[in-house]
Amino acid sequence: MLQLKNLHVSVDGTEILKGIDLEIGPGEVHAIMGPNGSGKSTLASVLAGREEYEITAGEILYDGADLTELDAETRAREGIFLAFQYPVEIPGVSNTYFLRSALNAIRAHRGEDPLDAIDFLELVKDKAKLVRLDEKLLKRPVNEGFSGGEKKRNEIFHMAVLEPRLAILDETDSGLDIDALKIVADGVNALRDTQRSFVVITHYQRLLNYIVPDFVHVLKDGRIVRSGDRELALALEDQGYEWLETAPVAAGA
Amino acid sequence: MDRTAAPAGSFVASVAEIIGRIEGEPDRLVDLRLEASRAFTAAGLPTTRQEAWRFTSLRALAETPHRPAAPADAEIADLTIPGSHRLVFVNGRLSPGLSAAEDLPRGLTLRPLAGALAEAAGPAASTIGGAVDLARHPFAALNTAAFADGALIHLEPGAIVEAPIHLLFVTVGDGEPTWSAPRTLVAAGAGSQATVVEHYVGAGGESLTLPVTELRLAAGAILHHVRLQEEPRSARHIALQASRQARDSRLDSVALNIGAGLMRTDIDAVLAEPGAHAALDGLYLVEDEQHTDTHLDVRHAAPHCTSHELYKGILDGRSRAVFNGRIVVDPAAQKTDAIQSNRNLLLSAGALVNSNPQLEIFADDVRCTHGSTVGRLDEEAVFYLRSRGLDRATAESLLTYAFAAEIVGAIPVGAVRERIERHLVARLPQGELAREAF
Numbered sequence: 001m002l003q004l005k006n007l008h009v010s011v012d013g014t015e016i017l018k019g020i021d022l023e024i025g026p027g028e029v030h031a032i033m034g035p036n037g038s039g040k041s042t043l044a045s046v047l048a049g050r051e052e053y054e055i056t057a058g059e060i061l062y063d064g065a066d067l068t069e070l071d072a073e074t075r076a077r078e079g080i081f082l083a084f085q086y087p088v089e090i091p092g093v094s095n096t097y098f099l100r101s102a103l104n105a106i107r108a109h110r111g112e113d114p115l116d117a118i119d120f121l122e123l124v125k126d127k128a129k130l131v132r133l134d135e136k137l138l139k140r141p142v143n144e145g146f147s148g149g150e151k152k153r154n155e156i157f158h159m160a161v162l163e164p165r166l167a168i169l170d171e172t173d174s175g176l177d178i179d180a181l182k183i184v185a186d187g188v189n190a191l192r193d194t195q196r197s198f199v200v201i202t203h204y205q206r207l208l209n210y211i212v213p214d215f216v217h218v219l220k221d222g223r224i225v226r227s228g229d230r231e232l233a234l235a236l237e238d239q240g241y242e243w244l245e246t247a248p249v250a251a252g253a
Numbered sequence: 254m255d256r257t258a259a260p261a262g263s264f265v266a267s268v269a270e271i272i273g274r275i276e277g278e279p280d281r282l283v284d285l286r287l288e289a290s291r292a293f294t295a296a297g298l299p300t301t302r303q304e305a306w307r308f309t310s311l312r313a314l315a316e317t318p319h320r321p322a323a324p325a326d327a328e329i330a331d332l333t334i335p336g337s338h339r340l341v342f343v344n345g346r347l348s349p350g351l352s353a354a355e356d357l358p359r360g361l362t363l364r365p366l367a368g369a370l371a372e373a374a375g376p377a378a379s380t381i382g383g384a385v386d387l388a389r390h391p392f393a394a395l396n397t398a399a400f401a402d403g404a405l406i407h408l409e410p411g412a413i414v415e416a417p418i419h420l421l422f423v424t425v426g427d428g429e430p431t432w433s434a435p436r437t438l439v440a441a442g443a444g445s446q447a448t449v450v451e452h453y454v455g456a457g458g459e460s461l462t463l464p465v466t467e468l469r470l471a472a473g474a475i476l477h478h479v480r481l482q483e484e485p486r487s488a489r490h491i492a493l494q495a496s497r498q499a500r501d502s503r504l505d506s507v508a509l510n511i512g513a514g515l516m517r518t519d520i521d522a523v524l525a526e527p528g529a530h531a532a533l534d535g536l537y538l539v540e541d542e543q544h545t546d547t548h549l550d551v552r553h554a555a556p557h558c559t560s561h562e563l564y565k566g567i568l569d570g571r572s573r574a575v576f577n578g579r580i581v582v583d584p585a586a587q588k589t590d591a592i593q594s595n596r597n598l599l600l601s602a603g604a605l606v607n608s609n610p611q612l613e614i615f616a617d618d619v620r621c622t623h624g625s626t627v628g629r630l631d632e633e634a635v636f637y638l639r640s641r642g643l644d645r646a647t648a649e650s651l652l653t654y655a656f657a658a659e660i661v662g663a664i665p666v667g668a669v670r671e672r673i674e675r676h677l678v679a680r681l682p683q684g685e686l687a688r689e690a691f
């Protein structure tokens with residue numbers, strides 16, 4: 001579904017991603033871990049189509065086609081979803097209205113008719129229940145005055161409504177207590193199926209007890225220095241990142 | 254320089270000697286007109302060397318002689334407010350055929366000033382001009398010297414008027430530059446309540462509208478006031494709104510500046526007695542070469558008064574906005590609560606804002622805050638919306654609409670709100686979609 005080949009990315013002339021190779025198949029869950037500033041959000045943003053990041057080398061293929069040709073909205077319409085590490089407040093624009101415009105833009109792209117207000121409302125209520133989002137947050141402006149946890153849950157709620165094919169969750173677990181974490185994980189697990197893939201960025205192995213990944217990758221200084229299964233996450237929890245060298249070739253030396 | 258000898262062919266020379274006279278007007282007004290005429294002639298046109306006009310140049314106007322606008326016909330079908338009481342003035346003259354002021358509720362007087370001023374004992378004759386500082390406002394002086402008619406709204410004590418009162422001032426240009434000076438006096442008696450819409454429109458030709466509006470609120474009066482200016486680009490609009498509020502009165506006034514090539518609005522608000530509250534909000538929506546200038550002058554003259562001002566601006570093209578918000582708190586005005594905020598959204602690289610708050614506080618137990626911002630759309634927010642599937646135009650329109658919504662949503666008259674929404678929709682690439690969001 002998604003292939004990154006030797007991906008190099010710079011921002012303002014500073015190289016942040018220094019050659020990433022990663023292949024994500026349909027239905028797979030990949031966890032990406034790594035120290036602060038290692039480039040995790042950069043990777044997520046590049047996939048979502050943020051324009052200030054410059055791809056200096058390598059390629060990104062989505063369903064075999066060059067993803068970098070597409071602007072952010074087209075990527076969203078093609079099924080890519082990013083749950084933001086820091087969800088943005090949109091004063092004045094109601095959460096429901098925004099979501100309906102987004103869903104209908106995606107549907108139009110697929111040649112489907114817009115969902116009418118009643119069907120949409122039903123869908124929204126269903127999905128809000130799924131992530132136990134307070135219904136009063138539906139009418140409020142997007143993320144405005146939401147608590148940290150509400151913002152994160154709102155991201156998962158958007159994801160549940162938009163039903164992407166590739167969902168990237170950037171530290172959606174940060175700052176959540178265990179109950180909220182379980183709700184988020186339940187939301188993700190409810191969407192897991194053989195055709196839908198996830199990239200779960202996290203600092204904490206704790207989340208991976210609830211969203212069990214197929215693969216775990218460690219990103220350090222812009223490179224994937226180690227890949228493994230969920231055992232790797234447990235090892236990282238015990239020992240931190242120091243024992244991993246920056247370059248994978250050096251790891252065995 | 255001898256100001257009295259304005260060069261022939263100048264604006265000042267073309268207007269200076271004009272003194273209006275209304276049949277039967279009181280001596281007080283006759284004297285006031287002379288005083289005003291002298292004040293205007295002495296001051297001449299303001300220049301950018303004067304602080305209050307630093308960013309607004311009248312050079313082009315100064316070189317353009319204007320004649321008084323001649324009587325004309327107008328079409329107002331799509332300008333009316335359903336269910337309102339209405340007076341319509343075309344080029345400063347009452348148009349009885351277009352007006353609708355017959356079946357007025359008890360306690361409401363709505364009539365042309367011309368007739369009202371002839372009644373020596375009436376509210377118009379005794380108070381007109383009382384709230385206007387002629388020395389500070391040369392164009393208001395010109396209006397005072399010259400005005401031939403206008404609107405009087407008088408509310409008896411305790412009168413509650415539900416339907417909006419619509420004052421529609423139409424300027425019809427005729428090819429040569431013309432000017433008119435509409436006058437409005439609103440006198441709200443103790444405990445009365447009403448909603449007044451002052452509405453300025455126009456068609457064709459270079460024109461100059463110089464309105465003066467006086468708002469007098471007696472104790473406990475509540476006045477909702479909308480000032481909607483949507484004249485054509487060929488127009489200049491230089492207005493004064495002067496309000497005086499007695500004890501526990503409440504003025505909610507919103508100024509919507511959308512039309513005209515050059516617009517200058519001075520708002521002088523005096524909170525004269527304890528417990529008065531003024532909310533003075535505004536929205537300016539400008540593009541191309543439009544120039545808007547708002548000067549607020551809010552004076553707290555008594556304790557326990559509150560004043561809140563929120564002005565928002567959306568600028569596109571090479572437009573320019575000037576905002577000067579002055580708040581003066583007199584030594585006696587303890588427990589004043591004054592909040593002022595001016596927020597500007599730039600949609601283009603060529604637009605420019607000069608925002609200048611000015612607090613002059615002479616009392617010690619007060620709460621006064623002010624803030625001013627000039628910024629572009631938040632790219633982070635645009636990206637967030639796009640990353641969920643909205644295209645850039647829709648995302649930007651939505652955010653721009655949302656920026657204005659705080660003011661637009663609070664407009665107390667539905668028909669006016671819809672007019673502003675239509676302006677917004679027309680100015681935004683995906684305005685119609687954005688409008689559905691609110």
Ligand SMILES: Nc1ncnc2c1ncn2[C@@H]1O[C@H](COP(=O)(O)OP(=O)(O)OP(=O)(O)O)[C@@H](O)[C@H]1O
Nearest residue numbers: 011012016035036037038039040041042043052085
């Ligand atoms: N727009 C930008 N301009 C300049 N530097 C940037 C920009 N975005 C990211 N960086 C830098 O790139 C590096 C990687 O940042 P990134 O946010 O991708 O890290 P991260 O792994 O997500 O960190 P965290 O765990 O703290 O979220 C950091 O050094 C950061 O300062």
Ligand SMILES: [Mg+2]
Nearest residue numbers: 040041042085
């Ligand atoms: Mg990050």
